[in-house]
Amino acid sequence: xxxxxLCSRLGIELPIxxxxxxxxxxxxxxxxxSNAGGLGVLGCTxxxxxxxxxxxxxxxxxxxxxxxxxxxxxxxxxxxxxKMSDVAELIPEEHKKAAQSIAEELGVNQNSAVSNMxxxxxxxxxEAQIEVxxxxxxxxxVGALGSPGFIAKRLQDAGVVVMSVVGNxxxxxxVVKDGAEVVIAQGTEGGGHTGHVGTIALLPQVLDAVDVPVxxxxxxxxxRGLAAALVMGCQAVWVGTRFLATEExxxxxxxxxxxxxxxxxxxxxSRSYTGKRFRMLPNKWTKAWEDNELDPLPMPLQPxxxxxxxxxxxxxxxxxxxxxxxxxGNIAGLIxxxxxxxxxxxxxxxxxxxxxxxxxxxxAQQGEE
Numbered sequence: 001x002x003x004x005x006l007c008s009r010l011g012i013e014l015p016i017x018x019x020x021x022x023x024x025x026x027x028x029x030x031x032x033x034s035n036a037g038g039l040g041v042l043g044c045t046x047x048x049x050x051x052x053x054x055x056x057x058x059x060x061x062x063x064x065x066x067x068x069x070x071x072x073x074x075x076x077x078x079x080x081x082x083k084m085s086d087v088a089e090l091i092p093e094e095h096k097k098a099a100q101s102i103a104e105e106l107g108v109n110q111n112s113a114v115s116n117m118x119x120x121x122x123x124x125x126x127e128a129q130i131e132v133x134x135x136x137x138x139x140x141x142v143g144a145l146g147s148p149g150f151i152a153k154r155l156q157d158a159g160v161v162v163m164s165v166v167g168n169x170x171x172x173x174x175v176v177k178d179g180a181e182v183v184i185a186q187g188t189e190g191g192g193h194t195g196h197v198g199t200i201a202l203l204p205q206v207l208d209a210v211d212v213p214v215x216x217x218x219x220x221x222x223x224r225g226l227a228a229a230l231v232m233g234c235q236a237v238w239v240g241t242r243f244l245a246t247e248e249x250x251x252x253x254x255x256x257x258x259x260x261x262x263x264x265x266x267x268x269x270s271r272s273y274t275g276k277r278f279r280m281l282p283n284k285w286t287k288a289w290e291d292n293e294l295d296p297l298p299m300p301l302q303p304x305x306x307x308x309x310x311x312x313x314x315x316x317x318x319x320x321x322x323x324x325x326x327x328x329g330n331i332a333g334l335i336x337x338x339x340x341x342x343x344x345x346x347x348x349x350x351x352x353x354x355x356x357x358x359x360x361x362x363x364a365q366q367g368e369e
Contacts, residue, residue, distance in 0.1 A: 001356060002349060004230070004236065005235060006215075006235035007235070010039060010139070010140065010161065011065075011066050012034070012039050012066055014036075015038075015230065015235060016033070016038035016239060016345055016349065017039045018033040018240075018341070019041060019043075019217070019238050020041035020068065020070020020071075020142055021191075021243075023043060024043060025040070025041060025043035025070070025243075025249075025250070026248075026250045027058040029243060029250065031059055031065075032246075032248050032340065032342050033341050036341065036345035037345060037349070040063075040067045041068040041140070042068065042069045043070050044069050045071050045072040048119065049125070052129055052133070056069065056133075056136045060136075067138070068138065068139070068163070069133050069141055071126060071129055071133075071141070071142070071144065072126075072145045072193075073126050073144070073151075083119070087300050087301060087304045091305050094294060095297055095305060096305065098292055098294050099306070099308070099309040102289070103309040103310050105288070106285065106322055106323055108323065127151075130155065134158040138160065139159070139161060140161045142163045143163070143164045143165065143180070144193065147178045148162050148180055152179025153179060156181070161181055161182065162179055162182070163184055164182075164184065165184040165186055165217070165238070166184070166185055167185075167188070167195020167196065167197060168202065169202070172185060172206045172209055172210050176210045176212055182212055182213045182214075183206060183210055183213070183215070184214075185202050185203055185215070187200070187203075187219055188218065189219030189329050189330040189331065190217055190219065190279065191240050191267060191328045191329035192279060194269070194278070195277070196277075198218075199216065199220075202218075203216055203229070203232050203233075203234060204233075207232065214235065215237065216234040216236070216237045216238065217237065217238035217240075219330055220238075220239055221241060221334050221335060222334060222351055223352035223353070224352070226348050226349075227351075227352040230352070231359070239344075240329060241327075241329040241331050242335060243344060244328065245335050245338050245339070246339055246344055247341070248341045251324075252324065256338050258281050258328075259326075259328050259335055260335055260338060262281060262328060263332075263333045264331075264334075265330070266328070267279045267281055267328045268280065268282045270282070270289065270296075271289075271295070271296040271302065272296050272306075273285075273302065274299055274303045274306075275296055275299040275300070275301060275302030275303060278327065279328065280327045280328055281327075281328050283321070283323065285310065285325075310323050
């Protein structure tokens with residue numbers, strides 16, 4: 001009942017994609033989703049090309065089903081690789097002092113927090129990263145931010161399906177013009193990097209504006225959301241927060257518990273980690289930047305500043321609450337348990353089928369009356 005044309009094109013059974021949420025979306029989570037019939041997507045933005053190759057090969061060890069790789073392609077940033085140490089030189093001294101002061105107040109051990117400054121800065125290593133995607137024959141590439149124009153044809157020539165995440169209609173039209181074959185339209189309710197337009201308002205406008213398959217994202221965490229997206233005309237859903245609260249998600253137990261305990265208004269928008277709008281559960285780091293007279297810097301400056309003071313993106317920090325970045329969307333208020341990822345896929349599918357069957361029955365009954 002749920003299989004769409006996009007599913008057939010990708011060789012999957014269910015129109016359910018797990019979002020590429022940085023290193024949180026590792027091989028175990030991705031393989032579990034793909035093995036259950038959906039499309040798992042590795043989050044590889046913060047990884048070196050060698051690290052990407054390793055997680056891709058590990059995923060191949062765990063599944064023979066299709067999966068994808070997600071990378072950030074920020075606009076107007078050189079894609080040939082820029083060292084964190086070079087970016088650090090561009091950070092204003094007042095921001096360095098402010099970040100160090102915040103870190104000290106939070107009890108961060110500065111010696112252990114400093115990143116490997118020889119690594120490339122977030123979002124500046126796309127050329128080398130994408131080469132690995134093609135060399136390893138990954139079937140799907142997702143550009144989480146920015147345009148795929150500089151690489152789309154090469155990916156397509158290698159047999160890779162090119163998808164782009166957008167937050168408004170203008171972006172959707174632009175990425176399709178630049179070679180995106182599938183648009184993932186994410187409403188502001190979504191966790192992680194997100195835009196300003198609500199999902200229900202965004203989807204019909206994007207569906208009308210582009211002639212490629214559209215995947216719904218932002219605020220989708222159960223079968224009702226999947227059914228609504230399909231009825232609207234989307235060909236799949238992109239689900240993040242619900243897959244964070246799974247056994248395979250690569251975050252600490254207390255972070256998963258925080259999502260289960262969250263209400264719909266708990267997640268907030270903060271630029272304190274990456275310099276871009278990022279929806280997450282608030283913590284001491286986000287609060288400190290809200291109270292600071294200085295605004296966070298744009299990408300890639302802010303993530304480098306974060307790495308210099310509390311660690312690169314602070315995705316786990318050894319489980320230190322108050323510092324770790326804990327992305328989550330507003331759908332967190334609907335989540336009440338931590339489940340195996342395969343069970344989440346099965347629940348989404350069965351609930352959606354029940355919703356569609358109920359809708360069909362209601363329409364038929366009204367017609368008889």
